Amino acid sequence: MISPGKGHVVRRRGRPAAQPVPAKAGHMPAGRLPSGLRRSDMQFIRASVLTPILNYLRNEEEILQRVMLRHFNSDVKCIDSYDLIPLHTYVRFLEGIAKELKTEHFGLKMGQSSEAEEILGPVGLLFSRAPTLRVAFRQMMRYINTWQTATHTALICENEYAAMEYQIVDRTIWPRRQDAEFSISATCKIIRDMMQHQWRPVEICFEHAPPENPKIWHDILRCPVRFNQGSNRIVFWAADLDRRIRGHDPGFLKYMERHAEDLVIGQNRNSVVEQVEWYVEQHLSSEDLSIVSIARAFGLSVRSLQRRMADSGVNMRELIKGKRLTMAATLILNGDMPFSSVAQIVGYSDSTTLWRAFRAWSGVCPSAFTVADMERLQGEAEAHGSMHGDITYEENISPDTNF
Template sequence: MGPLIRALDAAGADTESLLTRYRLNRRMLSDPYEILPVITYIEIFEEAAALLSEPTLGLRLGRDLHLSELGPAGLVFTSSSTLKVAMRKFSRAIESWQGSTSMDLLLKHDAPSWFYQISDASIWPRAQDTEFSLSAMCNMIRLVRGPNWNPVEVQFEHAPPSDLKPYSRMFRCPVRFSQQTNAVLLSSKDLDAQIKSADIHMAAMMERHAADLIAREAIPHSLVEQVRDLVARRLSREKLIVGDIAKDLGLSQRSLQRHLADAGTSVRDIVREVRKESVETLSAKDGMSRAALARAVGYADSSVLWRATQNWASDNEPAADPSGPAKKRE
């Protein structure tokens, strides 16, 4: 919130009124460990951009962000040995600390990519936070690779703005909108870049500090909520396999299925519910094609999505095999 509040103050905006509407004040925000609902943060960001008549506010603030403002996560990044290690450790720290958020460094494709997404589809619009996050990550990478470094490509889930020039100036690479997710694509050689400020002991200390803070502030969730969260995070980027979900929760596949059955549900039912909710929310997005919508909820194409929605409408959806990869038809 620091960069955002400073931008409002610098423009002479009525920052106090904005904070009051969200039941916040400067005293609360003076504590770097104050916890805010992620939806409040995102809504304030969107409102601030409108208030300042600056549609690329998030883009600018990400570019100018100082790593010290990211707290322990920023120190974990600068204290890691290589850019690959830094990006992964940074992502794990932020993902654990910031709710409803999914981010990771993916290496399965020709071009490695760092993706960022708010996994709660009902939080929309969220372009300012998204542009801030990708802009900030590129700023962080330039601290390691040098100011002349450019991504291979940048992707955004929201529709393209009327003016694309600020994005060309910021990223200096192809920028695509209305995509399945938000991502920064890099070259493989970038990941092996050494970080000159690397300090293994500092990194270990900061990771422990971040873990302690996360544990202190963590809100306990039921097993059903934990499964829903994992499904929402993975829906658009990987196959949903019960064994993998169980492993991430520290359970055997049989134990997970038994506990969910006791709660009156199953992985199949949860996947279906999350997909339906996501489709209902994402359908209202401006500029999102049916093909992009299908990919965002884990379907191969729009025809598979159409069949699924017909099944939902009739409430007679065929059962999918929960023990293996998601099939093309539910």
């Protein structure tokens, strides 16, 4: 029930409480994933969401680099906007930056400097260019899981009030204050831009505990703010839902919707493999890279991860080995670093171990490896459906293969 000023269900023992919500049109009850996704699916968010963080921290390069290495083991500037980041990792990353900056309202401030397309790509464009808020929320609820999975969004209408609800479904992802405040703050900012800066919410609710100085939250969000609630919500006047928004482009929206539909289709094809592939590429230098560490990063059991990879015809050991050796081949061809450094970068304990693995994989020793050898390996992979760094799915590879 939407009751501004009266609160909802209070969180206890550090986790958000379950909250029964009336089943209304377009509403997905909290705790249930959308159709087509299972709890065994890995939870991800696309890397475009990092864009406003980069912009916000452009003068804090040292902090950004330190936190990026801690959580992603890579340079964020090399990440493509469509890359898939484990949701657990992303949420921890936001919490880590807030601690480094000693800024409790980091997510809140960052949301106020974000654009829809930066955060949600084509889904954000569909939202921000919609003819009305009602259409905008409908589009977001339809396509949100192509950009961020395991996420509950809902539009609830009751009498003169409406509420947009946002919550990560997985309750093991906690704390998640920065994600919640970033998402709610950014949504308010985007709606305000759509409404020509005249719009303001009636009330905002957060699932987490209140900060030491709530006045900052009130000032930034321009409305009363309540904490320890059953979910994260933006409460506003229902009449705002059908106000016409200037500047929407039906032709542009048609193409964006087609792109979003393509993402829905593509998400159903080997999405787990793509997420694991990205994670492996970002953690090649770690000697601890294994199915155990990958499963832990994605919040899955080892058995669940093995089953999902096997369903796509991919063997984890061969995937990791292929990625490491392909990267080693690229570094060798560049020819600007010692072989011992190559071994360290791609996660081998010593250069001798890499030398043996590389020769067995490529058929030549590293010092004799040429561009022609790389082209030969790529051609063999395409012809035989085997894996030499780039993944193909036609052939199961023996699980007994060593790294």
